[in-house]
Amino acid sequence: MTMPNQTAPIPKFAKRLNGLSNVRLPLWALPADWPQQAGEPVNADIFFNQGLIASLKPRSSQHSDLWDLQGALALPALIEPHAHLDKTFTLTRSRPAAPGLLAAIEAMHQDRQYWTAEDLRQRAAKGLTWAAANGVTHLRTHIDWFAATPPLAWLEMNNLQQPGITLERVALAPLGLFADADNANAIAQAVAQSGEHSLLGGFIHSSNWDPAAMSNLLHSATRWQLNLDLHIDEELSPLANGLMWLADYLSQHPFPGHICCSHGCALASGSEQQSRQVLEVLAKHRVTLISLPMTNLLLQDAVVGRTPRQRGITLIKEARTAGIPVLIGCDNVQDAFCPAGSYDPLDTLTCMLFTAQLDSVFDQHSRLICDLSALTGKLAAVSPLATGSPASLVIFPGSDSVTWPLNSAARLVINRGRLTHQRTWKQELSHES
Ligand SMILES: [Zn+2]
Structure with a gap:
């Protein structure tokens, strides 16, 4: 040693x-x-x-x-590109009844009864403190929205201060909330009026798929000049068509802002040709792909008493080859989605090293936890x-x-x-x- x-x-x-x-x-x-x-x-x-x-x-x-x-x-300073500070550290009071993503979502809805301002502040501050001690200087958290008006967590996170950390908030609304064009506009307007470091997001899954709602989401982001960070295709079904739809949409309607796509697990389930076509279009439109190896390994192909056969990791190597910036994040930490977690990007990278069989990790792949320009979309030609x-x-x-x-x-x-x-x-x- x-x-x-x-x-x-x-x-x-x-x-x-x-x-x-x-x-x-x-x-x-x-x-x-x-x-x-x-x-x-x-x-x-x-x-x-x-x-x-x-x-x-x-x-x-x-x-x-x-x-x-x-x-x-x-x-260089580490970044945490994808966290959920509103849900973090709730595991001991809200455990999911079954394995998998949808049961975790149900458990999280049950936990919301405890989300007072003090509860949110205390848990989120703990997450930020851990991240800062690990070397993170920029953290992006998604925050669940349940209606067209901002939830308490959105407002509380805006008041959080952790010296040395820039905090970004993404409004994570289920796609169904964008089905109504007025609702979609109201959400985007509220996010746009929340000040800098605020982005629009959405949960896009085959269980709530609605192309008209997707159009409303993209239109409202365009109108309010918002960048996007989408939870998209967080599943293994080859029928999940969020990324495919997005690639098709961008081919016809160039988006003025920057888009991050988080998860994208289903890309690994389709054909090689299909995924290559999607990645080529996303690369052309400077879309960033964010992989969340810990939660995807835990929640995808999860059945009690059965060893998982599939990894649920998006095609990070093919994405890099296509010219797409790629990042990795912790996602959930100690909640119904993921009982473990540490806000240490090195733990995420260690997980990815074995999952995706990375080599030359320090000299090449440490970029996955440092590349701020990939997260913000601000072009940085320099180191x-x-x-x-x-x-x-x-x-x-x-x-x-x-x-x-x-x-x-x-x-x-x-x-x-x-x-x-x-x-x-x-x-x-x-x-x-
Ligand atoms: Zn997430």
Whole structure:
């Protein structure tokens, strides 16, 4: 086993750092002409200025004013592209009566009786605190809507403050709510008037399929200039046609905003030719695909006493080949949909590593938990470590590039040039002993 690196003495919290030296960064985040040695990128020196990155250079001689990381791995700030802060941490009071997605939805509806402002605030704040400690600086939460007016959770989440985390809210309404054009317009208007970081979403499934409602959803988002994040085709049926319909729609009606499609499990159930055609159109329209491996593995093909035969994971490799940006998220954490979860993107990536048989995880696929431009649709031709970007990184002092993200619970979080969280090997060992 590789022993943890010993980083130099840890700087004081809140102290503004001048930068980091001798740090091992992932290949995808480095310039194309970055020098390599023995097949690995050489370590870097990163200079900070006023909380921003001033420059990124291959390691040179000693810089006494920088924090020497002695070769430790580091990533740009992590993102959590898909969570449900309104449902999180409700498992102990609301367990589903049966396996699978629809039983979890029923259990969640039962749990709503407890969703007071205080209950929502307390659970959501806990989720945000966990995410921040893990190195997340941007979190997108979906929030269930049950009518055309905003639910209490939508309003409460707007008041949540977690230093260092940008919070986005997506209105997650069942497709049926968009069947009426006036309703669809009212939902979109309410979201648009909720301020920045607000998006329109919907739950689109063969159990509620309605192409007219889909048209209303797309039209209302266009009218109110909203970006979309859809729960779409979260099932294994080859008859699920949400993504296929969306590809067809976009071919005829270019959408002015950005669209994220979450789940898309059914893509893996159709024919290769069918999925390729859908992916080609989605790529053309800059749609981002978000895969949620933990809940999909738990909820798809779930039957009591029977080993699941299917994985429920969308076609992330084919999507990347087609040029579609891909991200992975935690989805539900400790609720009726998923009893486990940690708000740690590394746990999600570990799950995906085995599920989708990923290789070169640190140098290539760590991008799946860092790529903010893929989430927002804002074109970023440059790396998140480019000059002028926030000096926000996560350092993994106990890891190496071969075994990461396993054995990587220990970490140090730098947010805009300041050390904000630390979880060291030493602390973990004393905790366990
Ligand atoms: Zn979800």
